[in-house]
Amino acid sequence: MMPVVRFQQDGLVRSDTMLRYLGDLNDLTQVTACFRVKFYQARNIMPFISYATVKSDNEFIIVYIYDTRRIQFSCCGDVLMRVEIDLAQQQWISMCMAVDLLVGRWRLVSNGHLQEGVVSSNTGATPTITGGGILIIGQEQDAFNGGFDKFQSLRGSLADLKLYEGFLDTTQLISYTLCESSSVSTPSTIHFSNIHQDFEAINVEIEEIDLNTVCLNDSSIDVLFPELRTFQECEVLCHMSGGRLSAPQNRKENRQLYKQTLAYSNTYLDKGTVTRRVYWLGVKGDTSTQKWTYSNLPIAYSNFIKGTSSTIISKSNCVLFQGTIVSVVGVYGEWTPKNCDFKAHTVCHFDHIVTLRMRGLCRRSKFDRKYLMIEDGLFPKFVGEMFSEITRLPASVSGPKSSSDYGIWKIVRKDIPTVKATLVLKSPIQYPVGLNTWEVEDAECGTGAVQLMMTSCKDHQFSCTNGQCINIGQRCDLEVDCSDFSDEEQCSFMDPPEGYDSSKPPARQHRHTPISIGLHINILTIRELDISNFKFVCEIVVTLEWYDDRLKYFHLNYAETINVVSNITDVWIPTLEYLGHGDTTSEVTERKVTLWIRRLSQPLPDDDEILIEGEVFTGAENLLVLKRKMTVTTLCRYNLEAFPFDTQTCALGMVLSHVSSQYVALVPQDGGVTLTGERRMLEYLLVDEQMVTDNKSEDVCRVFFPQGNHSGQTMELTFKNLSTFYVFSTYLPTLIIVVIDYLVFYFPLENFNERIMVGLTGLLVEATFFSQVSSSIPRTAYLKLVDIWFVFCIVSLFLVVVTVAIVQWLQDRYQCKFTFTLKDRGNSVVLRVGNIKSMVSQPKRRVSAQGINLAAKIVFPLLAAAFLSLYISVALRD
Known part of the structure; x- marks a missing residue:
């Protein structure tokens, strides 16, 4: 047994509770202080030793600064040392501090844990603790033997204090803090052995205590609750208190629990407040496996009454501990299965003080x-x-x-x-x-x-209503983690503060720097490219991102699509106007609008003024993300001169309305525009998409800001005509007709009828082809490439027909016709023979029919080749 001094046992914060050492302290250059302390409550500064002289009120002090969790040693006016250490309350701590001012070193040992370092002095001389002063325990002196502050005091118990005029080695320090039998052999100058003779006790309580009680390293405890509860009610109480229902793991623990419940019952329960002496254990039976479990694991020890645990049934799958009834001599604390709805006392086990x-x-x-x-x-x-x-x-x-x-x-x-x-x-x-x-x-x-x-629940945890603790990040993540579903309740991610004006944008952080609104467009599909009506229709998702430092957000997830804001009208939303060519208003059909919050920062420090735990984030560091899925029909000015080898550029202008560009500016994000749909359409291929902020060409849709000083961006889309269809459906057939007509020059000159019929038929088919194709493509006042092609083909065929006619005319002009008349007995028969070449020599001719026909065979392919070369170069250039 040894004396223990209890300071401020009544709980009052006071400045008149202390031990004053009645002896004198010598000059010291080496000092070691060892003690065992148990804090009941903390004060701003908790002094263990305060030694003052006439010249210095802090000649030598050892105190614990609670806010910073540091032990502070100071002496001699210029030596100051702070050591980080977290000292728990409501449990005994054995510690030693040794300081050697001669060589400038220190050691701090707490429950066997060693820390050491260097002591320095600003003067350069060897510091010395001056003797002849006043030593106070439990109160800090701000003046010689006075100047006490109630907030610089000790509320707790102090035992086995020893002060040595020397620097103890590490082995002795560790031995003392671990309460080993060898302990410290060096004699101490000041100690509690003669506490009543050596100290003046002022408003303290001095009792005797067993060293084993002080040196008990096991920080786990069992707490008894006298009220009667069902098994489930006991579980909830223990969980909410930070523990769990107790269950002995071996015979020793079972007997210790029996002694505790027996002492408790004899002290309190026998006074008539409660008559039952049974307590719920945390053991529960699994009817499927017929095993008893604790914390979901099969138990390795039990103390069931013989024959009571052989079969586990659903109505009796909980276990009672009979704390004060001994049915067999030497058997302590028997277990018995019981219906979980039965009411008994509670024993909660805590691995440490919670x-x-x-x-x-x-x-x-x-x-x-x-x-x-x-x-x-x-x-x-x-x-x-x-x-x-x-x-x-x-x-x-x-x-x-x-x-x-x-x-x-x-x-x-x-x-x-x-x-x-x-x-x-x-x-x-x-x-x-x-x-x-x-x-x-x-x-x-x-x-x-x-x-x-x-x-x-600790920091970064959420308290379920039933007392269960889960990680704070599991709150409002669309997955139920609390067995009572409370983690998915009250999951509003945003609550605008009082006075928030949703009609006004956030304030600028810098006078000349506008608020940035990030803009990104995702093209889902180009639904229609209507050449005839000069418009295009697209399905897009417009994403706007911005910060609003007026807002605070709650329990955000990294999966941003979970952080959906239910009522977007509560906050300021950028409004975009969508414009087509010539500043025309586009037709917009909104399909879906979603506003969520993108987590980019760590939460603010926990604010316990908020009733329910939740991570809080600032609007200045986390993005608001607005996604609008819409169908947009807008005017586009098409240039069809190169049709069907044309390339078209359409644009969709977006302008921030209702706010000046001096305050809010649209800024493209991630390139501004992407395509997730198909590039290939029926007639065109989307070859390029980009966001532009300046006018690139007179032929493209521009950025539209004529109405005022508003910020905007333009999405440009470039389409390439899929001309393969026209090549095979129009150009190739018409070219074949031209070639067929050209082949008439290889027919015999005498076969005029066949030659002219082929030429005329080709011309007729070509004209019909032209009429059909013209009706299926946009009509323009100017010629298109396809029109030029048809003009070439028709003119070529016309020239073939004309050439065939000329050849025939020449053929007929230089032929002789003979007539034979036969007379027989007054009857005459006339026989005319035509197209028979004259056997007489003809005059010399400048141009013959054969020459024209031969020239046509040569000239027509050359002209066609020249035209095709020029035509193809123009088509490819576009």
Whole structure:
């Protein structure tokens, strides 16, 4: 046994609680301080040792700074050392700090964990702790033997304090903090062995404590709840408190639980408050496998009453622990299967002391926001990390008793009695964990009913209504992770602040820099390219992206399509006007509109003033993304001179209306335009798409801003005619007809009828072809390439017919016709023979029929070849 000093045991923040050392301290250049401490609550500065002289109030101090989680050692006016270490509350911590000012080094050991470093002095001389001063434990001196501040004090227990005039080696320091039997052999200058003779105790409690209790390394605890609950209600309570239903893993743990429940029952339950002595264990039976499980794993140890666990049935698949009934001598805490709807006491197991957070308090509230649950008599209580406490008051204390009066839970600050909050119990098993409505009295935050939530979930976790904790990123991700579905409730991704004006764009960050609206167009398909009516129809998705720093977003996912804003009229939306050639208004049919938020940043630090956990993001760092799926019909000026070898350029202008370009500007994103649909249409192929901001040609649709100073962009689409169809359906057949007509020059000259009929038939067919093709293509006042082709073909055929006629005329002109008359007895018979060449020599001719025919055979192909070469070069050039 050894003495333990309890500071501020009543919970009051005070400056008059301390131990004052009655002896003197020598000059020191080496010092080691070892002690065992248990914090009940934190203060701004928690002093272990405060040594002051007349000249210096901080001649030598060892304190713990709670906000920064650092141990601070300072001495001699110019030596300062801070070591990062997180010291838990409500559990014993053994630690040593050793400082050697001669060589400038230090060591800090906490529960066997070693940290060490270098001590430096600004003066260059060897620092020395001056003796003859006042040493105070539990309070920090801001003046010699005074200047105490209640917020610089120790609330907790201190045991086995030892101060050595030397620099202990690492082995001794670790041995002390691990409570090993060898411990420290070096004699200490100051210690608690003669605490009543060596110290003046001022408003502290001194008791005896077992070293084994102080040195118990196991931080796990079992907490008993006296109320009667079903198995499921017990599970929820334990989960919401940050633990789970207890279940011994071996015979030793089973006996320890039995002793705990026995002591608890003898102290409290035998007083008539509760008559049953059974507790739910976290063991549950699986009827399909006929195995008992704990945390979904088969148990390795059990202590069932003989013959009771052979068969698991659905009505008795939970397990009771009989804490105070011993049916067989030497058997402690027997187990028995029981219907899960039966009501028994609760034993929650915690692997470590859990910190519960209180959410929903106003920012200026005087209440603590973090609490630890500890056993305190019949009911557990919740101790705030610094000043507050939550305790349960029975019905008789809270007012006149009635059948519906179950008492209250009360939050108090003993140092500020006017600050308090009350939770009236609606049932005898209600605890302040979870979501509850409190009546709060706080001068800083007002008085009235306030919803507060106490949760055991850690940072970056979400508290399900049933106490389950899940990763905060799993909230509102369209997947149910809480068994009660609460993670998919209240999933609004945006809530515009009060005073938000959705008719006005965000304010510019810089006076001369407009707000950028990212623009991207995805072409799904070109539905129609109507050459006859000079318009085109396309199916597009217009994407606009912008930041709105006036907004805040909640629980955003990286999968941006989940972050859909349900009511887009709540926020400012850029309005685009779609224009065709000549500043004409396009016909727009909107198919679908979606507004979502693209997560680009990490969330803001958690704000516990918000009742329900949720990640909060700023509008200045995360994009609003608007997608409009629409069908657009717009005017396009086609140039058909090169038809059907033409290339057409159509454009769709987009202008931001209702806002000047000085304030908002459209900026292309990712090239501005992409195509996901088919490039090939019936007659044209889309060969290029781009976003332009200047006029490229007089023949293309321009950027349209004649109405005012509005920002805009133009989407240009370039189409190439799929002329293969016309080549095979028009050009090749007509060319064949021309060739056939040309072949008449190879017919015998005497076969005029055949020659002229072929020529005329070809001309007639060509004219019919021209008429049919002309009716199926756009009519223009100017000639198109296809028209020129038909003109060539018809003229060629006409010339063939004319040439054949000329040849025949020449043929007939230079032929002789003979007539024979036969007379017989007064009767005469006339025989005429035509087309028989004269046997007499003719005059010399300038041009013969054969010569014209031969010339036609040569000239016509040459002219056709020259025309085709020129025609093809023009067609390919376009």
